[in-house]
Amino acid sequence: MxxxxxxxxxxxxxxxxxxxxxxxxxxxxxxxxxxxxxxxxxxxxxxxxxxxxxxxxxxxxxxxxxxxxxxxxxxxxxxxxxxxxxxxxxxxxxxxxxxxxxxxxxxxxxxxxxxxxxxxxxxxxxxxxxxxxxxVPARDTPDLTKDPSLFADRIVNHLFNYVSSFIGGSGKVTPDVMIPMSVIGKWYENFLSKVRAGGIGFLERGD
Known part of the structure; x- marks a missing residue:
């Protein structure tokens, strides 16, 4: 499973x-x-x-x-x-x-x-x-704007979770699964929309 x-x-x-x-x-x-x-x-x-x-x-x-x-x-x-x-x-x-x-x-x-x-x-x-x-208290939340590597890590994590939701029902996991570029484009649009609406806090919350 x-x-x-x-x-x-x-x-x-x-x-x-x-x-x-x-x-x-x-x-x-x-x-x-x-x-x-x-x-x-x-x-x-x-x-x-x-x-x-x-x-x-x-x-x-x-x-x-x-x-x-x-x-x-x-x-x-x-x-x-x-x-x-x-x-x-x-x-x-x-x-x-x-x-x-x-x-x-x-x-x-x-x-x-x-x-x-x-x-x-x-x-x-x-x-x-x-x-x-x-x-967690706000003071314990990392400031992503001051840590480029952590910021990049959170963005890639968000992209991975979004894309993987489209192949969750495929029946198996392989390194050769093809992802349409339209999926990446849709993630990009949603990502920018969230940033414009409320900043980058959603990256730490895992939204």
Missing amino acids: FGCCIAGRLLQTNLQQVDETHALFELPQASAINHICVFLLGTIPFPDGYGATVHFFWPGKGFQLLGMLSNEKPSAIFRLRGTFTSNPTSASSHTQNAFSSTYSAQNLDAGLTAILGLSIEPLDQIQAQMSMLNS
Whole structure:
């Protein structure tokens, strides 16, 4: 159902089932990971009214909620290096316990292997968690206008998520999927419209 990809590595589909609603990927050599892409393979959609929260366990540092996936948002890119902040209050204790027990039981080598966890939950619960995740103080929000590389990263991430929504139902993910230029043009129009309407804050919110 899920896949993940790290730049310079093979596509991972070796998902490990924890229970009926939780699954995980092991991420070896985690200290070398900058970004990770998580996506639906297109073979099995979420049940109506459900999606998945995406979680990251870093050995010795704890728990982090990264974001979400749904049938309407079948893929997302998350930046890991330099952004880890433990936020256990943004997810249910059941979710934390499901992954934490597996994490401890596997006796992972600290600093080398991390865990990417996926928790299937009702969309209303997911939205509540995302609201908590996004409600960071303004002083903690990076100023994209002063960091060109981060600004570029957010734009590419926004484009990727937009374009990937058009191939979410293809049934499989391959590097040879063709995207019509009209899709890129439509993204560009929408992107400029959002910038003109409210600035670039939507890039941090993931809108």
